[in-house]
């Protein structure tokens with residue numbers, strides 16, 4: 001369905017602080033590949049290869065046992081060209097500046113593909129939220145908000161949940177910011193609870209968007225959902241909704257994995273029962289109606305659809321050749337390395353790339369921000385209808401470019417995203 005395209009070589013990113021990070025290198029490599037097929041001023045590509053603004057903060061908090069601990073926190077704004085910067089906040093032990101910078105760059109392309117009036121940003125704290133109490137997480141979140149206060153704002157930079165954070169995290173940020181400015185300011189974050197200005201359907205939006213893309217791809221491949229099987233990595237916000245929505249379309253989910261292990265049942269996993277199990281144990285591991293498998297086995301389980309919905313760089317040069325599916329739908333950000341991409345192309349596996357596939361989250365975040373700004377709220381059917389319309393429109397725009405120029409789907413998607421931001425930069429010109 002696609003061919004590899006050779007990349008032109010561009011200068012190294014001018015800020016070396018990021019360049020030791022493999023995730024950031026991966027994002028830069030993708031940008032260089034796009035630059036190789038795009039007609040664009042190399043000066044603009046150079047400006048886009050390094051984030052506009054990055055803040056590293058130390059977050060001291062009192063732990064429940066009375067000790068004081070300092071955590072490293074980051075907020076990176078890749079660009080401020082297209083509107084307020086927008087992007088999630090992640091809590092995970094692996095978080096570092098390079099990872100956050102790469103994720104902020106992908107957010108810029110994603111907003112470009114979806115034609116949203118936002119630039120890309122991302123934030124994170126290096127911590128293990130599964131080993132922290134609610135009180136510790138609240139103190140961590142409130143102090144982080146205080147530390148990044150100088151560079152956030154409803155028209156400057158708006159956060160949302162990501163790996164390890166949720167609606168409650170956003171509520172604490174909203175409250176801390178509102179206390180600082182002196183009035184209730186729901187538009188400072190998206191993905192917050194509905195009762196304080198959140199949007200109905202936001203929690204499910206990323207997973208729903210993934211499934212809209214899968215359904216259009218299956219249709220084109222002449223595969224009926226009822227005859228399809230799926231393997232999903234991650235059973236959090238994104239993965240669990242992908243499972244629920246796929247089941248609604250008649251797809252059989254045969255394997256699911258998370259941080260602690262993976263499970264397989266070729267007859268189909270009962271997602272409602274699994275969700276109850278996860279609610280009490282916080283993991284899919286130990287679910288009785290399935291056999292235990294390793295995370296490696298999970299990714300090589302034969303299936304129609306493989307949906308990585310956990311974290312970046314899980315499909316690599318080492319395991320890409322073992323992947324046995326027809327379609328990969330990237331719910332997670334950056335799950336496939338560029339080297340793995342080439343192997344998947346050779347094996348004719350159709351990939352719906354992250355910047356398109358998981359863009360449902362930021363799209364409904366945009367709806368939430370618009371509603372908060374206007375103080376006028378939509379019902380869930382309006383939200384879902386509009387999400388479906390925008391996701392399908394972008395999917396078909398990317399697919400059309402991919403077919404027209406014979407580009408892999410990832411390259412077509414990134415080209416659309418980068419082109420939009422590059423055009424805006426060119427039109428605005430260089431200050432001063």
Ligand code: NAD
Nearest residue numbers: 162163164206234235236237238258259310332333358361
């Ligand atoms: P989450 O914290 O709700 O869930 C993450 C899931 O991944 C959990 O089931 C966890 O156990 C699993 N996981 C973590 N580390 C793993 C590992 N090493 N191996 C296997 N499984 C592992 O996070 P989420 O919000 O569902 O985000 C998942 C991915 O989707 C991330 O890449 C995130 O950037 C991306 N994403 C999320 C949103 C959103 O709206 N939440 C939007 C766009 C993209």
